[in-house]
Amino acid sequence: MSSEEPQPVATSGIKSFLSGGFGGMCLVAAGHPLDLLKVRMQTSTAYTSTLDCFRKTLAENGIRGMYRGMAAPLVGATPVFAICFWGYDMGQKIMRYTYNLSPTDKLSMNQILFAGGFSAIPTTAVMAPMERIKCTLQVSAASGSGAGYKGPADAAMGIIRNGGITSLFKGTCATLLRDVPGSVAYFGAYEIIKKTLTDQSAGQGSISPLAIVTAGGLAGMANWAVAIPPDVLKSRLQTAPEGKYSGVRQVFVEMMRTEGAGALFRGMGPALLRAFPANAACFLGVELSLQAMNKLW
Incomplete structure (x- = not known):
């Protein structure tokens, strides 16, 4: 058995795009109920706790209510995560071009972290309006505001009627503030943990599903450990009535004045609970679909 580490397999942008989209669909299906609790x-x-939020949501809306607002992220998951993993691939290509590396040369951890942060930039353009619609639908039933929305399209039209087309992009800066450091932690943690759990002599195609699931789940938790404070600000900004806040800075100032720093970590419980199964499913979907495509072409 060779003791040399396997060389990475070069991945095309189209494969990264398709595998990312499939992974995103797996993530939404696995994690939406806990995402709903997080936003509420x-x-x-x-709500006094995650369990209290779950009980009240279940009592008010039934089991179907746990999937309220799922249509928007499910429809949006394919392009969002496709662009995310494509952006990660593009970030790696930028590093290879900058440092004159071949497509199969291994990247340093700093180069991987750059690629992770870079992935958030193109992703935010698509994710921000999707997040706006999702959060509006999730909160509407609990607050009574907009409870008449029939679905994502109706919610989008309501948002546009109340604040114009630009209102769909409310929270874009907050989304970017959340996703750049979150993506650095996300992809960095995944690569480190996957490498630690993988037998380096077994070959690139021999990564075990257990290693993928473990690394993906822990990477998701690392992401939210970093991203939860700006995510709280984003959720507050995106679900506030039109004109209440001028931007994310005002949300932060008011929250510090009225609720204190602890409010920045509201929803941490369901976010971390959701992160492991959702992102384990995401990376498993990404890796398995990528392996299947590599066999086909």
């Missing part, structure tokens, strides 16, 4: 806890003080 972030935007309301009516």
